[in-house]
Amino acid sequence: MNKYKLLTPGPLTTTSSVKEEMLLDRCTWDDEYKSITQKIRSQLLALAGADAAQYTAVLMQGSGTFAVESVMTSTISKEDKVLIVTNGAYGERLVKMAEYIGLHYTEYKLNYNEQPSENELRSRLQKDLRITHIAMVHCETTTGILNPLEMVSRLSKEYGKTLIIDAMSSFGGMEIDVQGLGIDYLISSANKCIQGVPGFGFVIAKMEKLALCEGIARSLSLDLYDQWKGMDKDGKWRYTSPTHVVAAFSKALDELDAEGGVSARFRRYRNNNRLLREKLARIGIHAYITEDKQSPIITTFLFPGEGFSFGQFYAYIKERGYVIYPGKLTDVDTFRIGNIGEIYEQDIEELCRIIEEYRGVIAQ
Numbered sequence: 317m318n319k320y321k322l323l324t325p326g327p328l329t330t331t332s333s334v335k336e337e338m339l340l341d342r343c344t345w346d347d348e349y350k351s352i353t354q355k356i357r358s359q360l361l362a363l364a365g366a367d368a369a370q371y372t373a374v375l376m377q378g379s380g381t382f383a384v385e386s387v388m389t390s391t392i393s394k395e396d397k398v399l400i401v402t403n404g405a406y407g408e409r410l411v412k413m414a415e416y417i418g419l420h421y422t423e424y425k426l427n428y429n430e431q432p433s434e435n436e437l438r439s440r441l442q443k444d445l446r447i448t449h450i451a452m453v454h455c456e457t458t459t460g461i462l463n464p465l466e467m468v469s470r471l472s473k474e475y476g477k478t479l480i481i482d483a484m485s486s487f488g489g490m491e492i493d494v495q496g497l498g499i500d501y502l503i504s505s506a507n508k509c510i511q512g513v514p515g516f517g518f519v520i521a522k523m524e525k526l527a528l529c530e531g532i533a534r535s536l537s538l539d540l541y542d543q544w545k546g547m548d549k550d551g552k553w554r555y556t557s558p559t560h561v562v563a564a565f566s567k568a569l570d571e572l573d574a575e576g577g578v579s580a581r582f583r584r585y586r587n588n589n590r591l592l593r594e595k596l597a598r599i600g601i602h603a604y605i606t607e608d609k610q611s612p613i614i615t616t617f618l619f620p621g622e623g624f625s626f627g628q629f630y631a632y633i634k635e636r637g638y639v640i641y642p643g644k645l646t647d648v649d650t651f652r653i654g655n656i657g658e659i660y661e662q663d664i665e666e667l668c669r670i671i672e673e674y675r676g677v678i679a680q
């Protein structure tokens with residue numbers, strides 16, 4: 317039994333049945349185990365609205381960042397140049413990766429509460445003809461802002477660029493028509509909206525693009541092309557895979573299906589999120605991102621007034637069964653509340669009741 321529920325953007329609160337899958341030890345060479353990997357790969361393609369003749373799903377050991385880095389290091393060659401859109405820490409992490417790998421890149425840097433603009437993006441693509449790739453985070457988990465996937469995909473197609481989307485915190489919780497949008501590489505991980513446990517990430521990749529990436533990777537273990545070629549044979553991962561995590565993830569995918577798929581999960585998350593924003597606004601706790609740009613995943617809230625102690629607030633809520641998340645902004649004091657995972661309306665109601673109670677206690 318959990319002592320508290322996680323209101324964080326992953327790892328998040330999972331079901332007991334997902335956790336129970338991890339009670340068995342499995343052999344990586346065994347056909348039964350390898351078939352779990354293959355099942356996961358085809359389920360992921362279905363979630364992405366992607367046809368197996370055009371797209372493939374590649375699983376990669378490590379946390380989500382490893383999967384992002386595997387795309388950055390394996391698919392952008394030294395002749396290429398990537399335009400990186402940033403409005404938060406995860407976008408900035410892409411820049412850091414580009415630095416480490418030694419990629420040619422240019423950054424389209426925005427404030428943390430701003431979305432990229434079509435005119436500006438267009439003008440950058442027109443001015444710099446060396447740009448071959450565009451990389452962007454979909455839901456910037458730093459603030460909870462949602463970036464305009466449709467617009468960026470459209471421009472990427474119009475200018476013939478390769479598009480890399482870090483959809484870590486949104487895939488599975490929001491409908492993303494990867495094939496319809498023409499996204500070339502979409503990255504997410506086991507422990508976010510699909511509600512598995514941490515241990516691997518995955519890439520939904522357009523095969524005609526990935527097929528051209530042999531030999532580009534500057535990292536052996538993160539070589540996405542090699543991982544694909546290995547895994548595609550029979551579901552065997554190149555190196556030891558997180559067997560328990562894989563089994564749990566397979567169960568989590570089935571449970572997503574049983575819930576009614578991504579659209580049902582999206583409705584639950586969006587309902588959680590709206591309720592949270594509304595209820596907290598009523599007691600004077602306001603969101604940093606305006607509603608029109610807010611994702612249904614995680615919300616950043618401004619500290620309500622001077623002398624607010626996050627530590628005390630956190631401890632008070634934790635004692636009563638919920639764990640929230642610190643803020644990640646440097647210029648304003650904030651905290652974050654995630655509403656993904658096994659979290660329902662009654663949890664949000666209860667959390668808001670606890671917060672209101674805390675405000676009352678503090679006011680006395």
Ligand SMILES: *Cc1c(COP(=O)(O)O)cnc(C)c1O
Nearest residue numbers: 379380381406453457482484485
């Ligand atoms: C969670 C997350 C990641 C990956 O973080 P890890 O700690 O490596 O799992 C990357 N990008 C975004 C937008 C995320 O939310």
